[in-house]
Amino acid sequence: MTPATQARVPEEVDRGALQLVAEGVTETVGFQLATISVVRTAPDGSQELEVVADAGDDATGEIIIGRRTPLASLLEEIKQAEVWGQFRFLPHEKLTERDVQNAYGWVVPDFEPIDAPDAWHPLDLLVALLHDASGVLRGTLAIDLPDNGRRPGPEQRRLLEKYAVQAARTVVTTLEREELSEQVRLAETARRIVRGASAQQDLSQVLSDCQAGLVEGFRSQGSWIQTFDEDGRGSGAVYASNGDAVELPSTLVDLAERSARRSWAEQVAVVVAGDRPVPEVLTRDEQATIVGFLDTIGISSLLFVPLGAGEECLGNLVLTRTGTSDWTELDQQAALDIGHDLGRVILNARTFQREHELVVELQALDTYKSQLISTISHELKNPLTSVRGYLELLEGSTTLGAEEQRAVQAMGRGTDRLGRVVDDLLLMSKVGDPHHRIIPVAVDLARVVGEVLDLLSVTVSTKQLAVSTDLPDAPVAALGDETEIDRLVANLVSNAVKYTPVGRAVAVKVDRDGDHVVLEVSDQGLGISEADQEHLFEEFFRSTNPAATSLPGTGLGLAIVKRIVERHDGAIDVRSTLGKGSTFTVRLPVAG
Incomplete structure (x- = not known):
């Protein structure tokens, strides 16, 4: 007998190897029909048998592939069956009238049995229970319609047992491959989802x-x-x-x-x-x-x-x-x-x-x-x-x-x-x-440095400072707002003069480096501690050095310098050692 119930969509299982096993039974052992089913979990948590391979009758295969029957019905039916190794043989004589009427969802073939004591009857059931290495039932191999019309003899049973072992291995391998494939598919789905979401x-x-x-x-x-x-x-x-x-x-x-x-x-x-x-x-x-x-x-x-x-x-x-x-x-x-x-x-x-x-x-x-x-x-x-x-x-x-x-x-x-x-x-x-836009022009930094030093000449002379300049022979122009760049230079140079003790040196250098103009202001002044350097460009910040705080200042000069540099897409860096002096380096985009 072959299983048949209302069809459901089958899982995507690789039926190639299972189909070969089923065809081997029909071609080698001498049966017209062989069906392989695998155990599935039903929505209510119970187990079902889903037909995944069928050999013998093409018309029957098209109908039953993917159909499911309750596993409990089969197990109940074969309780009184004869045990032939992995196979269970249930002769029709042991069926009750109710069993015959219900047939437990199996299709009864339409053929006339031969006249012999061991004749195969349409209601005879021969099915192998296929277990994995742990003893878990993973599927079944059901066969029907022997070519000679007789129930299998000892030699046929031995051959059938070999095919049952092969079918069990193939079912387990196929289901493991199916589970692995599903794991890979879901893992890829998860990666794609998370990758897309994280972007x-x-x-x-x-x-x-x-x-x-x-x-x-x-x-x-x-x-x-x-x-x-x-x-x-x-x-x-x-x-x-x-x-x-x-x-x-x-x-x-x-x-x-x-x-x-x-x-x-x-x-x-x-x-x-x-x-x-x-x-x-x-x-x-x-x-x-x-x-x-x-x-x-x-x-x-x-x-x-x-x-x-x-x-x-x-x-x-x-x-x-x-x-x-x-x-x-x-x-x-x-x-x-x-x-x-x-x-x-x-x-x-x-x-x-x-x-x-x-x-x-x-x-x-x-x-x-x-x-x-x-x-x-x-x-x-x-x-x-x-x-x-x-x-x-x-x-x-x-x-x-x-x-x-x-x-x-x-x-x-x-x-x-x-x-x-x-x-x-x-x-x-x-x-x-940010709404106050810069109208950029070419600003000659060497000229600006000269003008700033002229304004500070009295202070420089009073403190007897040695001021040196390293300016290029040809004009080196920065691209930006002239007033703001002038204030930037004035703040840095005046700070160097203010915080350098009497008799020491201040150096100002202007150079070009690729697409940038570089202004470097160095002094031999008080220097800045590492702790103060972290807050140096913050508004209203005054040094914790008592010698520095004794000098007048608003705490806004370097904050203004920082903002001007940032507005001009430039960069500013400071290197300083407490008690030895500081060097401020500003890089601004070159003009032209």
């Missing part, structure tokens, strides 16, 4: 891009992903495989979140369907709620996968199927692995979003700070102008005594210092404003 930073884009691969890789009808909004920054949304948001009942969304947390704690992916046992992470009522919802949208089963990273559950993935709820253990394990990978991707995407938000906030804060500084500086500049005017009148007065004159001079010095702070604040606001 994106936006969370909604991550989820949209990966779902097409999930549907294809798991051969599901569709999918959706729910992310949790614990920290107020997650999407809290449900994304469908077509990119649209899924409208799930609030009770189902809450249920999915609770189930995901349980599943993540247990590290399991579960199948939910009306014909499946209740998963441990769900109650019976919860499963009934989910199955009821699936019925309303025409889905027969779903694979529920938690998403997370570390101990944190970040969401859940749902894969759906119609027509069959046969999710394999490989499907569940591969989906759980993807749940880990996608969890990390989601966590990275959220981290990126948070960083992006922080950058936006910091940029807004920096813009506000610049606007505030600019506003305050302008508001201070007008009163300072008035104060300077009245101080000049007082300085020219002949009615003031010596003490009053000293007071006026002190106020003048304070006003000048405050004026320098206001000027630096205004310039800091200007060079820090």
Whole structure:
């Protein structure tokens, strides 16, 4: 007898070797029909026999390939069978009338038995149980219709036993190859999904891009992903495989979140369907709620996968199927692995979003700070102008005594210092404003250095400094804003002069290096500690060296230099040894 039930889509198994074994039985042992089946797991968790190879009758093979019968029915039927090695022979005489009527799903061949005591009867059953090395039943070899019309004799049984051993080996090898192939396919699906998702930073884009691969890789009808909004920054949304948001009942969304947390704690992916046992992470009522919802949208089963990273559950993935709820253990394990990978991707995407938000906030804060500084500086500049005017009148007065004159001079010095702070604040606001564009021109650095040193000549002479310059014979021009570059040079050279003790040296060098103009300002001054160098270009930073803080300064000079350099796509470097001096090197794009 040959098996027959309602057809289901068979797994993609390599039937070549199994077909050869079946044909060997029909051609060598002397039977007209030979059928090989493999054990599969049914949606309800029971085991079935799926026909994967058939030799003998082409018309019968086209009908039964891929069909399944309950394994329990066969095992029940052969309990009273005779044991012939791996084969079980059940003569028709042992069948009850009910067995004959039901035939346990097997097709009874239409032929007349010969007139002999050992004649083969249409209801006779001869089937080999094929086990693996661990004794697990992996398939069957069923044969029918002997050429001579007789039940097999001793010699035929020995030959059949050899083919049963070969069939068992081939079935085990084929199933292992099938499982390995499925593992490779799902692993490749996981790699493709994670690789594609990792290339994106936006969370909604991550989820949209990966779902097409999930549907294809798991051969599901569709999918959706729910992310949790614990920290107020997650999407809290449900994304469908077509990119649209899924409208799930609030009770189902809450249920999915609770189930995901349980599943993540247990590290399991579960199948939910009306014909499946209740998963441990769900109650019976919860499963009934989910199955009821699936019925309303025409889905027969779903694979529920938690998403997370570390101990944190970040969401859940749902894969759906119609027509069959046969999710394999490989499907569940591969989906759980993807749940880990996608969890990390989601966590990275959220981290990126948070960083992006922080950058936006910091940029807004920096813009506000610049606007505030600019506003305050302008508001201070007008009163300072008035104060300077009245101080000049007082300085020219002949009615003031010596003490009053000293007071006026002190106020003048304070006003000048405050004026320098206001000027630096205004310039800091200007060079820090991204909307304030540079109109680049060619600026001869050698000329600028000469003009700056002329302005500082009195100070240089007073401190008896040895100032040396190494300037090119031909003009070397930087490309940039002339006023800003002039201020850059002035700040660096004036700092070198200010912080170099009496009688020591300052050196200024201008050169060209490829596409850049290089300005180098060196001094034999106080030097800068390594700790101070880390904060040297920060606004309002003053050195921790008492000798440096005793000299007047706003703490904005080097911060302005840094911003000007950055605005001109240049670079600045400092080398300094405490007590021996410093060297500042600036590289700016060359003009022309």
